[in-house]
Amino acid sequence: MGCRDNVGFAMLDWALANAEAASLAEAWSVEDGPGGAIVLLDRDGVRSSASGGFASLEHGLPYTADTPSRFASISKHVLAVCLLRAGVPLDATLGELLDDLPGSWAQVRLGQALDMTGALPDMMEVLWQQGVPFTATLSGADIRAAMGRLPGLNGVPGDETAYSNTGWRLAQAALERRAGMSYAEIVSQLVAPFAPSIRFVSDETEIVPGLASGYWRDGADWRRGRYGFQYSGSGGIAGSAAALAHWGSALLAGRGSLAGMLARLTTPRHFNSGAESSYRLGLVASSLGGVRLAGHGGSLPGYRNHMLLAPALGVGVVVMTNREEEALWPAMRVLAVLLGQPLPRPALDAPTGLFVEDSGPFWAELSPGAISVMGGYEQLFVRGATGLRSLPAYLDIDLTRRGEDVLEGTIGGVPRTLRRASPQAKLDPRLIGHWRDRYTGARLRIRADGAATMPWVGASGLATALTPLPGGRALAELVHGPWRHRPCLWLQPDGSLRLVGHRARVLQFDRHDDEAPSEGADTEFGREACGAF
Numbered sequence: 456m457g458c459r460d461n462v463g464f465a466m467l468d469w470a471l472a473n474a475e476a477a478s479l480a481e482a483w484s485v486e487d488g489p490g491g492a493i494v495l496l497d498r499d500g501v502r503s504s505a506s507g508g509f510a511s512l513e514h515g516l517p518y519t520a521d522t523p524s525r526f527a528s529i530s531k532h533v534l535a536v537c538l539l540r541a542g543v544p545l546d547a548t549l550g551e552l553l554d555d556l557p558g559s560w561a562q563v564r565l566g567q568a569l570d571m572t573g574a575l576p577d578m579m580e581v582l583w584q585q586g587v588p589f590t591a592t593l594s595g596a597d598i599r600a601a602m603g604r605l606p607g608l609n610g611v612p613g614d615e616t617a618y619s620n621t622g623w624r625l626a627q628a629a630l631e632r633r634a635g636m637s638y639a640e641i642v643s644q645l646v647a648p649f650a651p652s653i654r655f656v657s658d659e660t661e662i663v664p665g666l667a668s669g670y671w672r673d674g675a676d677w678r679r680g681r682y683g684f685q686y687s688g689s690g691g692i693a694g695s696a697a698a699l700a701h702w703g704s705a706l707l708a709g710r711g712s713l714a715g716m717l718a719r720l721t722t723p724r725h726f727n728s729g730a731e732s733s734y735r736l737g738l739v740a741s742s743l744g745g746v747r748l749a750g751h752g753g754s755l756p757g758y759r760n761h762m763l764l765a766p767a768l769g770v771g772v773v774v775m776t777n778r779e780e781e782a783l784w785p786a787m788r789v790l791a792v793l794l795g796q797p798l799p800r801p802a803l804d805a806p807t808g809l810f811v812e813d814s815g816p817f818w819a820e821l822s823p824g825a826i827s828v829m830g831g832y833e834q835l836f837v838r839g840a841t842g843l844r845s846l847p848a849y850l851d852i853d854l855t856r857r858g859e860d861v862l863e864g865t866i867g868g869v870p871r872t873l874r875r876a877s878p879q880a881k882l883d884p885r886l887i888g889h890w891r892d893r894y895t896g897a898r899l900r901i902r903a904d905g906a907a908t909m910p911w912v913g914a915s916g917l918a919t920a921l922t923p924l925p926g927g928r929a930l931a932e933l934v935h936g937p938w939r940h941r942p943c944l945w946l947q948p949d950g951s952l953r954l955v956g957h958r959a960r961v962l963q964f965d966r967h968d969d970e971a972p973s974e975g976a977d978t979e980f981g982r983e984a985c986g987a988f
Contacts (some may be wrong), residue, residue, distance in 0.1 A: 574612045
């Protein structure tokens with residue numbers, strides 16, 4: 456990372472950090488809405504905590520540091536610890552660890568599946584693209600069966616960071632096969648000496664006593680969050696902020712079975728190019744001023760969390776909330792005060808708008824202080840006079856401005872040149888028509904006026920207005936609950952149509968105008984596709 460840990464323990468300001476945490480938590484209480492807890496920790500345990508708001512709006516229950524919640528993707532590094540302790544080799548292919556995987560999937564190495572370079576399609580996103588909402592109840596067997604129907608990978612393993620939970624789901628299956636017990640049992644045995652209240656749960660229907668309800672804001676109102684898919688080791692752990700802090704403390708101290716484990720989790724990983732990736736084994740390497748950090752966020756509908764550790768200094772912070780709001784920046788604010796380090800400056804004056812590569816499906820949209828890369832969100836900060844960078848939460852971004860209309864640099868390890876998309880772009884007429892995915896049978900329709908009907912529950916279809924891009928491309932928009940997905944429709948040389956997002960890039964549609972419903976067909980698809988949008 457090119458960073459030295461040059462802050463001494465004498466400079467740690469616990470009082471100021473406590474005050475900053477209390478200020479953030481007080482805002483949740485003043486709002487009288489969902490809340491959260493912020494816990495400061497060191498190698499010896501929990502130093503202090505602040506909390507505010509409600510764990511349950513329905514019942515008026517306060518959120519405290521001991522309120523169980525969902526870790527979401529912070530769960531990943533726990534599975535990585537289990538894999539390392541079990542001696543599962545990172546260079547083994549998934550095919551060596553599991554049977555019945557699609558051919559190209561079997562060649563992906565376990566380490567690549569864990570460090571987000573495995574090019575494995577994320578099953579939540581690929582199912583969303585087929586019209587299956589993430590609120591649908593799907594078992595692990597359902598999801599594995601859907602994997603078997605996919606044609607291949609998103610790309611070349613090792614080339615790029617592209618977030619996917621699928622590799623972690625498969626890694627859990629490999630661990631359970633090796634250990635001969637359920638992952639819930641494995642986690643229970645691992646955490647017992649450090650934070651015994653931490654547990655792995657299978658899905659949202661499993662009872663967790665005292666669990667905070669998750670909420671997201673729909674305009675002025677709060678709504679309950681839902682996630683129907685079976686959880687996996689990628690995000691299924693539940694526990695309180697205090698329990699996660701005790702676990703983080705044990706990692707920092709290397710206590711018991713965790714001796715040396717944090718160093719193994721944060722060992723640099725590399726792309727095929729030889730460049731170093733910021734994403735490691737369920738933890739992301741970043742820095743704050745002169746201090747190296749390791750951490751990870753977690754997000755499920757209605758829950759947002761972040762854990763940040765400064766390994767060399769033996770300190771850290773946990774932010775856990777039941778509200779659909781960014782958690783990395785509050786964690787960074789508290790840690791910056793503790794360490795006496797300046798916060799990076801948000802790139803509020805960076806060019807805003809939609810940028811695309813000259814060809815292919817890659818796009819990014821900038822807003823003040825943030826960037827969405829094919830749907831993957833990162834906050835954006837100033838680097839020098841013309842540079843822009845992420846912290847990162849998971850996706851390493853380093854760009855240079857070339858005026859207001861061109862961005863050059865690397866995103867997820869890949870060199871990119873992005874140019875401002877013209878707002879006057881017209882829909883390519885070759886996109887117009889009815890299309891069917893060659894592997895799953897999912898259907899979509901694109902109209903001449905730029906409206907489209909995307910696959911959705913059953914045959915109902917979901918209306919969207921396309922954003923035209925040059926070169927036979929257009930962006931769709933799928934909104935469900937608090938989450939927004941913007942896949943790129945990308946015309947191929949053979950006349951087929953690819954549907955490409957950050958996490959899922961495998962669906963390929965062929966033209967099927969001859970099988971389209973008639974304008975008067977009495978089907979849900981026909982009514983939606985032929986009606987006014």
